[in-house]
Every structure is written in structure tokens, then in C-alpha cells.
Amino acid sequence: MRSFRRAAELDPQLAMAQWGIALALGSNYNLQADAPQLREASAAVQKALALAAKASEHERAYIEALSKRYSNDPQADVQKLAVDYKSAMRELVRRYPDDLDAATLYAESMMNLRPWKLWTADGKPAEGTEEIVATLEGVLKRDPKHTGANHYYIHAIEASPHPERGLASAARLEKLAPAAGHLVHMPSHIYIRTGDYESAAQSNADAIVADRAYIEKSGAQGVYPMMYYNHNIHFLAAAHAMNGRYSDAIKTARELEANVKPHLKAMPMLEMFMPYTTVALVRLRQRDEMLKATEPERELKNTTAFWRYGRGMAFAGTNQSDRAEAEMKMLQAKTAAVPPDAPLGNSTARGVLQVAEHLLAGQIALARGDQKMALERLRQGVAAEDAVSYNEPPDWDLPVREWLGGALLSGGDAAEAEKVFRAELAKHPRNGRALFGLMESLKRQGKNSSAQMVQREFDKAWEKADTKLSVEELYGTKDKTKLSTNRHAPPLRFADARLKTGVRLHYAEQGDPAGHPVILLHGYTDSWFSFSRVLPLLGANYHVYALDLRGHGDSDRPASGYQFHDFAADVVAFMDAKGLKHATIVGHSMGSFIAQQIALAAPERVERLVLIGSATTVRNNVVLELQQAVETLGDPVPAKFAREFQASTIYQPLPDDFMDRVVAESLKLPARVWRATMTGMLAADGKTKLGNIKTPTLILWGDQETVFPRAxxxxxxxxxxxxxxxVYPKTGHALHWERPEQFVHDLEEFITRAEPQ
Known part of the structure; x- marks a missing residue:
């Protein structure tokens, strides 16, 4: 604009100077011209027409085409004028097929008909998009260094399914106009879409330097220093966040907030930048900092809504669900106060805040242990996020799939979590948090080779990050499920206890000797190792014993004594030997029936009872069929038989090394112990006595159980x-193997819960 105005001063008869002024005053891909601009543009193009006689035929064609874009009538249909201009530019290109500038401006005229909506949400080109792309590619084929064509091509391709097509233009453009801040910034639109967050950050850091120099030299005011310059800062904060440089992200977000805050009343659209400090704090899980943040001014409805959201996430993340719920209600009230058509970036504010509501509701449900509701709301959040209009950085810049994948992992559904993290990586390539989640999902499914490959991707993506990720962070809750990969699990100690029942029991022990005692009883042919996926997650405040029951693991294998009352007597004798007056007894499968027997025989010793994969009786067709197979066993017990038996009890895939050890533990038992234990289990029938158990009891069952049915x-x-x-969804008989985190959460919550009434 300044150049064209200066040209008009130097040569008042220069028609193309007036043409340039009119062109620059019009709407562009980022901003719609207002009424005063359109009036001035119309006047300028009329001057150009008046001076056109002195222009060349080629220049007159430019002026005549642009005259279709403006009208003296303030009630004129602006969209129709834009279409007329596009049609005129098409004719100009037809007349002058070698004019690459004309072709570039023709592409821009088409882009301005539907700014930021050249591609649908599912990646299909809108009407005219393919012609835009083809036109610009035609220009770049003949002149790869055409500044305008490279600029517009980045915009034309960035929201497509293949933004990498714009990498060559990005690499060229960053060198073509090093003093033009916006053009220096433009490559970042491709870099951030292709997962090169470091380059995206560098582009914007360089653009900020260029723009500062321009603003200081020119004294520019208005839209450019307020919107374009701060867009660079916004983009820089977003790139830092995706690159794992959270301290830089928060520092830059606060700089952005400080820049725009004094100008909000004069330019209300600047509010779109204000919430990014909250976004950065939530992304970093800086809950204390979020709760220290002061409430925004009342008239800043969007910013206040985000602030409420951030506080809610902080409370939910520290398991203060009631306080989080209160923030949720205030968020909803603020959202309702926002006009339905109020914009936030390229989206409606309500559409963006709807994502916040779903994500916060999901985290509140997760904090309350309601896994089903958490997943439902988080999936709604994903759908709402996908419905937000395209923008860079995104108008909603907290990928909900990160939280959904974490929630699925917390519930033990690693296979579904893998799908979610892969979907997130398709949307945001090389997202370090998604790579970390994918890596964990693969590990938990025993896909070790794939996990190692993703580990390498993650290490590269996160090599310059200033923070370490943990599984707990993915879940979005603090301490409740004891899931941090950085958490120091209580050390395991192994020992033997000689009991008054005449047997020696081997056991694993961990935790505070003064803590609440918990005794873990394994299933048929298992050992203490059955709880190896659980023990590292239990709090150090519990004094935990995982026993090898008689005949199993590394304990004695007497010639007889394999009925439930024998096993139960050993456990009570073990408690006597350890000076335990009472304990929470946790039993899986066979261990659950032993736990029932202890509660019947010594109710005063059982503070709480947890039954995993249990029933009222062992006897059913599945177990009787297994007995028939066990009766045929000889020594050594075939490894194939032991593996097929153990594999038949699981639904979710488990790590190979874990299953190998489970099978190895089963193979420690001679065939006679397999047979004697099976016979002893089937000899019991406690149905008529269960009503005598008054102990608070938690029954845990997987809905894909193959041994004991729902009935x-x-x-x-x-x-x-x-x-x-x-009931655990999509889980088999050994739910503490498949969903150890959820199991630990439920166990600890049950232990600390008040006595049922």
C-alpha cells in the first residue's frame, strides 16, 4: 500500500498506482475489507479508469478487471462483486497466458471467495480449490521463485490431506523476502502441518524480528502490528508447545497476552489471542500456576470461559471433582452468554468452547472413577474438536485425543488407545505426546518391535523438549491411579515363612511395615508373579504381601492338603507369623475362593474382601472340562498345555515377556499338584454359607470372562x-493383568472408602 501511494505521489498520472491502491484496500484471504476501505478502493479504481487512456492495453485489462470488484453503491452484493472480479481475472489470464502475475492474482481471486474453507473437514477440495491449486502449480512450474505464487500455494494446500506438497514453497519463500515478516512467517503453516515444529518455531521467531524492525521503522499502526505481528507470537507459542518446550510456550503466551491486552477495547477481535496462556498451562499440567491466575475482566467472555475451563482441569487433575464441577457450571454459563455467531479465529466461540466442556466433563468423570462416562464425554470432545474450523494455530489447540488415549490406557484398553493415538498423529504428525502414548499402548500389547520403532520417533521428536512425559500425564489426573512412569515403586522383598500348618510359604513383600496390610492370593497354578503388573502401582503406604500358595511358585509342595480350607488355614497362619491382626484380602480366581473361605472361617481377620474373577461355586462346565484335561497330565507338564490354559483366560493382548513368565510359573508345578488342586477346588461348595460373610466386599469381573459368567x-x-x-469392559478373567492401573485405582479407592451402610 505504501509503495503504491508513493508511486501515485511521484506520478499522479500513473493509472496502475491507483489500481494497486484499490487492490490493496480490498478483502484478502485473512481479513474482509470494511465499508470505509471499500469506499476508498472504489474511488481509487475509478481514478485508475479515468487515467487508463495513458496506460498500455495490458494494464487497462488489469484495471477493467479490478473495477468489477467494487461499487459506489454501499448496498451492493459484495460476494457477487467478488465473483465478477474472479470471472474478469479468468478472462485476463485467457488473454495473456504468459502473464504469471495475472495467473497468481486470478488464483487469489478464487481463494477470496471462500477464505480458509478451501478443504472440507474430511479432506475433500471445495468448489474451485482444484483449479486454484492447478493455477498456482502452473505458475511455480515456470517460475519457482514467484513470491506471490509460493505464498498463495501454501495457503491453498495447508489444509489439504497432503500439506507436504507445500514444503518446496515453504523452503523457497523463507528466503525470498527476508524483511517481510508475514512472508517469513508463512512457511510455518506447512511446517506445523507436517510435524516440523522446530522449523515452525524458527520461522515465527525470524518473522517477529523482521516485523519489529518494520514497525519501528515505519511507525505502522492498526491491523498489521496488532494482528499479523501477534499472530507470529501466537504461532511461536503453539510451535513451542508441540515441540515440548513448555517453558518457552508459557513465556511466549504471556508475552502475547501482554501485547494485546491494552488494545482490546479498540480492537475486540484481538481477544482470540488472550486465552493462550490458559491453553499452555493446561497443556503443561501447570495446575498450581493455573489456579493462581487472576480472573479476566468480565467483558472478556471467551477469555473468562477458558479461564474457568483451565481451573476446572486443574481441580479435576488433582481429584477435586466437586470444585471442578463448580468451574464446569460457570464455564457453561459463560458459554451461554457468548452470542451464537461470535467468532473465535475461524470458528464460532461456542463451537470452540463446546470442546472445552466435553474435555472437562471427561476429566471430571475420570477423577470420579466413572470410566464409561469419561470415555463418552471425551469421544464427544474429539467429535467437537474435529468440527472446529481449520486454522493455524488451531482455534482449539489442546488435542482431545491425547486425553482420550490416556483414559483408554488408564482403563487397560491398550488396543483402542493405539487407534486413538494413531488418529492423533494423522492429524498432528510427530506430536510427541501422541508418540509417547502410542509407544505405551504398543508396549502394553506386547508389540515390542513396533514400540521400539515408535520410541525412536519419540526420542527424536522430544530431543529438545524441556519436560519429561509420564503415563500419568496422559491420563490427566494426579496421583489417584499411581501411574507416573517416574514414580518410585516400593522395592520388593522376597522371603519364606515357616507356618504352624507345617508348610513353608514363599512370598513377595513391599511397602511401609506400618501401613495398611494387603494380602494378594493368586489363581490356579499361578504365583506371586500374577500380581507383578499391580505391585509397582500400589502406594508405598500399603504393606503388601503376595503369596505363593502351597504347591505353587517356590513354596512347599506337600503330598496332600489342597482343599480351600487348607489354603485358607495357611493364610491365617501366615498372618499369625507376621503379627497381622487383620488385612484386606484380595483373591483372583482360585485365590478368590480361598479369600471367601478365610472370611467364613476367621471373619475377624478380614477387614475387606476383594474378589477377582470369582463365583458362588467353582463347579461349572468350563472347569469340569479343564479337570478332564488335567487328569491326563504327566511330568513334565507340556509347555503348550500351560500356555493354552493361561491364554484362554485373557481377552486383551499382554506383553510376551509377561506371558512367558506366567507360563514358566505354571510349569513349576508337577502334574500331581495340578491334579490335587483341581480336585480340592471341585470338592468345595460354599453357596449355602456366603450369606454369613458380613465383610465389605468388592467383586470385580471382566465382561469378556470365559470361566465364570455374569449370572x-x-x-x-x-x-x-x-x-x-x-464390571470391566472388554476385559477377560485376569483383569488385574489386563487393566492393572484401573484395578489399583479401584482397590485403593475401596480400601479408603467408608464402611458401607
Missing amino acids: EQDLLAAQLPQAILQ
Whole structure:
């Protein structure tokens, strides 16, 4: 604009100077011209027409085409004028096919008909987009260094399914006009879409330097220093966040906030930048800092809504669900106060804040242990995020799939979490948090080779990050599920105890000797190792014993004594030997029936009872069929038989090394112990006695259980007076193997819960 105005001063008869003024005053891909601009543009193009006689035929064609864009009538249909201009530019290109500037301006005229909506959300080109791309590619084929064509091509391709097509233009453009801040910035639109967050950050850092120099030299005011310059800072903060440089992200976000805050009343659209400090704090899980942030001014509805959201996330992340719920209600009230058509970037503010509501609701549900509701709301959040209009940085810049994938991992559904993290990486390539989540998902499925490959990707993506990631961070909650990969698990100690029942029991022990005692009883042919995926997650405040029951693991294998009352007597004798007056007894499968027997025989010793994969009786067709196979066993027990038996009890894939060790533990048992234990289990029938168990009881059952059906769980819950039944979705018989984090959460919550009434 300044150049064209200066040209008009130097040569008042220069028609193309007036043409340039009119062109620059019009709408562009980023901003719609207002009424005063359109009036001035119309006047300028009329001057150009008046001076056109002195221009060349080629120049007159430019002026005549641009005259279609403006009208003296303030009520004129601006969109129709834009279409007329596009049609005129098409004719100009037809007349002058070798004029690359004309072709570039023709492409821009098409782009301005639907700014930022050249591609649908599912990656399909809008009407005219393919012609725009083809036109610009035609220019670049003949002149790869055409500044305008490279600029517009980046915009034309960035929201497409293949933004990498713009990499060559990005590399060229950053060198073509080093003093033009916006053009220096433009490559970052491609870099951020292709996962090169370091280059995206550098482009914007360089653009900020260029723009500062321009603003200081020119004294520019208005839209450019307020919007374009701060857009660079916004983009820089977003690139830092994706690159794992959170201290830089927060520092830059606060600089952005300080820049725009004094100008909000004069230019309200600047509010779109204000919430980014909250975004950065939530992304970094800086909950204390978020709660220290002061409430924004009341008239800043969007900023205040984000502030409420951030506070809610901080409270939910520290398991203060009631306080998080209160913030949620205030967020909803603020959202309702926002006009339905109020913009936030390229989206509606309500559309963006709807994502915040779903994500916060999901985290509140997760904090309350409601996994089903958490997943439902987080999936709604993903859908709402995907419905937000395209922009860079995104108008909603907290990828909900990171939280959804984390919630799925926390519930033990590693296979589904893998799908979610892969979908997030398709949307945001090389997102370090998504790579970390994918790596963890693969590890938990035993896909070790793939996990190692993703580990290398993650290490490269996160090599310059200033923060370490943990599994706990993915879940978005603090301490409740004890999931941090950085958490120091209590050390395991192994020992033997010689009992008054005449046997020696081997056991694993961990935790505070003064802590609440918890005794873990494994299933048929297992050992203490059955709880190896659980022990590292349990709090150090619990004094935990994982026993090798008689005949199993590294304990004695007497010639007889394999009925439930024998096993139960050993456990009580173990408690005597350790000076335990009472304990929470946790039993899986066979261990759950032993736990029932202890509660019947010595109720005063059982503070709480947790039954995993249990029933009212062992006897059913599945177990009887297994007995028939066990009766045929000889020594050594075939490894194939042991592996098929153990594999038949699981639904979710488990790591190969874990399953190998489980099978190895089963193979420690001679065939006679397999047979004697099976016979002893089938000899018991406790149905008529269950009503005598008054102990608070938690029944845990996977809905893909293959041994004991749902009907048995309902019957068990009905017969135990103080029982709670909890069902794990997509989980098999050994739910503490498949969902160790969720199991630990439920176990610890049950232990600390008040006595049922």
C-alpha cells in the first residue's frame, strides 16, 4: 500500500498506482475489507479508469478487471462483486497466458471467495480449490521463485490431506523476502502441518524480528502490528508447545497476552489471542500456576470461559471433582452468554468452547472413577474438536485425543488407545505426546518391535523438549491411579515363612511395615508373579504381601492338603507369623475362593474382601472340562498345555515377556499338584454359607470372562450382604493383568472408602 501511494505521489498520472491502491484496500484471504476501505478502493479504481487512456492495453485489462470488484453503491452484493472480479481475472489470464502475475492474482481471486474453507473437514477440495491449486502449480512450474505464487500455494494446500506438497514453497519463500515478516512467517503453516515444529518455531521467531524492525521503522499502526505481528507470537507459542518446550510456550503466551491486552477495547477481535496462556498451562499440567491466575475482566467472555475451563482441569487433575464441577457450571454459563455467531479465529466461540466442556466433563468423570462416562464425554470432545474450523494455530489447540488415549490406557484398553493415538498423529504428525502414548499402548500389547520403532520417533521428536512425559500425564489426573512412569515403586522383598500348618510359604513383600496390610492370593497354578503388573502401582503406604500358595511358585509342595480350607488355614497362619491382626484380602480366581473361605472361617481377620474373577461355586462346565484335561497330565507338564490354559483366560493382548513368565510359573508345578488342586477346588461348595460373610466386599469381573459368567456375579453380589459389583469392559478373567492401573485405582479407592451402610 505504501509503495503504491508513493508511486501515485511521484506520478499522479500513473493509472496502475491507483489500481494497486484499490487492490490493496480490498478483502484478502485473512481479513474482509470494511465499508470505509471499500469506499476508498472504489474511488481509487475509478481514478485508475479515468487515467487508463495513458496506460498500455495490458494494464487497462488489469484495471477493467479490478473495477468489477467494487461499487459506489454501499448496498451492493459484495460476494457477487467478488465473483465478477474472479470471472474478469479468468478472462485476463485467457488473454495473456504468459502473464504469471495475472495467473497468481486470478488464483487469489478464487481463494477470496471462500477464505480458509478451501478443504472440507474430511479432506475433500471445495468448489474451485482444484483449479486454484492447478493455477498456482502452473505458475511455480515456470517460475519457482514467484513470491506471490509460493505464498498463495501454501495457503491453498495447508489444509489439504497432503500439506507436504507445500514444503518446496515453504523452503523457497523463507528466503525470498527476508524483511517481510508475514512472508517469513508463512512457511510455518506447512511446517506445523507436517510435524516440523522446530522449523515452525524458527520461522515465527525470524518473522517477529523482521516485523519489529518494520514497525519501528515505519511507525505502522492498526491491523498489521496488532494482528499479523501477534499472530507470529501466537504461532511461536503453539510451535513451542508441540515441540515440548513448555517453558518457552508459557513465556511466549504471556508475552502475547501482554501485547494485546491494552488494545482490546479498540480492537475486540484481538481477544482470540488472550486465552493462550490458559491453553499452555493446561497443556503443561501447570495446575498450581493455573489456579493462581487472576480472573479476566468480565467483558472478556471467551477469555473468562477458558479461564474457568483451565481451573476446572486443574481441580479435576488433582481429584477435586466437586470444585471442578463448580468451574464446569460457570464455564457453561459463560458459554451461554457468548452470542451464537461470535467468532473465535475461524470458528464460532461456542463451537470452540463446546470442546472445552466435553474435555472437562471427561476429566471430571475420570477423577470420579466413572470410566464409561469419561470415555463418552471425551469421544464427544474429539467429535467437537474435529468440527472446529481449520486454522493455524488451531482455534482449539489442546488435542482431545491425547486425553482420550490416556483414559483408554488408564482403563487397560491398550488396543483402542493405539487407534486413538494413531488418529492423533494423522492429524498432528510427530506430536510427541501422541508418540509417547502410542509407544505405551504398543508396549502394553506386547508389540515390542513396533514400540521400539515408535520410541525412536519419540526420542527424536522430544530431543529438545524441556519436560519429561509420564503415563500419568496422559491420563490427566494426579496421583489417584499411581501411574507416573517416574514414580518410585516400593522395592520388593522376597522371603519364606515357616507356618504352624507345617508348610513353608514363599512370598513377595513391599511397602511401609506400618501401613495398611494387603494380602494378594493368586489363581490356579499361578504365583506371586500374577500380581507383578499391580505391585509397582500400589502406594508405598500399603504393606503388601503376595503369596505363593502351597504347591505353587517356590513354596512347599506337600503330598496332600489342597482343599480351600487348607489354603485358607495357611493364610491365617501366615498372618499369625507376621503379627497381622487383620488385612484386606484380595483373591483372583482360585485365590478368590480361598479369600471367601478365610472370611467364613476367621471373619475377624478380614477387614475387606476383594474378589477377582470369582463365583458362588467353582463347579461349572468350563472347569469340569479343564479337570478332564488335567487328569491326563504327566511330568513334565507340556509347555503348550500351560500356555493354552493361561491364554484362554485373557481377552486383551499382554506383553510376551509377561506371558512367558506366567507360563514358566505354571510349569513349576508337577502334574500331581495340578491334579490335587483341581480336585480340592471341585470338592468345595460354599453357596449355602456366603450369606454369613458380613465383610465389605468388592467383586470385580471382566465382561469378556470365559470361566465364570455374569449370572454368577449377580448371584454372588446378591448373596454377599455388603458386596459391590464392578464390571470391566472388554476385559477377560485376569483383569488385574489386563487393566492393572484401573484395578489399583479401584482397590485403593475401596480400601479408603467408608464402611458401607
